[in-house]
Amino acid sequence: MESVFQLRNIRYGDILNIQHMDIPKDKITCIVGESGSGKTTLIKMLNCLISPTEGEILFQEKNISEMDPVDLRRRVVMLGQNPVIFPVTVRDNLSIALRFSEKEPLEEQEMKKYLAMVHLDKNLDQPVENMSGGEKQRLALARVFILNPEVLLLDEPSSALDEETEILIIEETVRYVKHYGKTLIMVTHSKLIAETYGENIIKISKGQFVREGEM
Known part of the structure; x- marks a missing residue:
């Protein structure tokens, strides 16, 4: 199986100690483990x-220390637990992502398509100040989709969502990565999500990892 990432003899202070880890390309990898185990540090x-x-x-057999970090981050996009949302409009937040990736602006209907993918029914010219935490998280996820990266790194992407919306968003994310042939690496606290959607599960415990197997 082709790997998108290979980790060799990795240490990060006293947080992580990983001798060997391969993460498969074009698969959904879920990273699980107790709080403070090093999951976020890893991604x-x-x-x-x-x-x-x-x-x-x-990354794809090239040492990332030798790569341009900006180029790498355009290809490998991370969505954290508390994503940055700019205090402007929905449209502007999506456009900022396009400018970062040096992509052409999108037509209004295309922007609306990405909002629909994350079940966010908002006017493009609406200010974001009064949006809830869950709505902002969905807007940030739409921004990731627009960037069209090769790899999506998601750190608890549904942590601010209720259970019903959480499942909807995870299913849409899985549908997106499968349709477009992407790699998804997702930290999740949910054993159900990991077992349901993970094709590869990595458990982190006290900075070490145990590959639990392929689903």
Whole structure:
């Protein structure tokens, strides 16, 4: 099976100690484990938001330390638990993503299509200040979809959502990555989500990892 990431002899302070880990390409990998086990630290290293103290990380067989970090982050996009939402309109938040990735502006109908994918029924010219935390999280996810990355790194992407909306959003994300042939690497607290959608499950415990197997 082809790997999108390969980790070799990785250390990050006293938080992570990973001797060997391969993450498969074009699959859904769920990362699970108790709070403080190093899950978020792990995925932040995958697009150079932080760098390991020791060891190397290969992205498609190229050492990420030798890559342009901006180029890497356009190809490997991360959505954190508390994504940055700019205090402007819905339209502007989506347009900012396009400018970052040096992509052409989208027509209004295309923008609305991405909002529909995350079940966000908002006017494009609506200010975001009064949107709920869950709505902002969905807007941030739509922004990730618009960027069209090769790899999506999601850190608890549904943490601000109620259970019903959580399932809808995860299903839409899975549908997106399968339709467009993407790789999804997702930190989740939910055993149900991991077992339902994960094709590969990695458990992190006290900075070490155990591959639980392929679903």
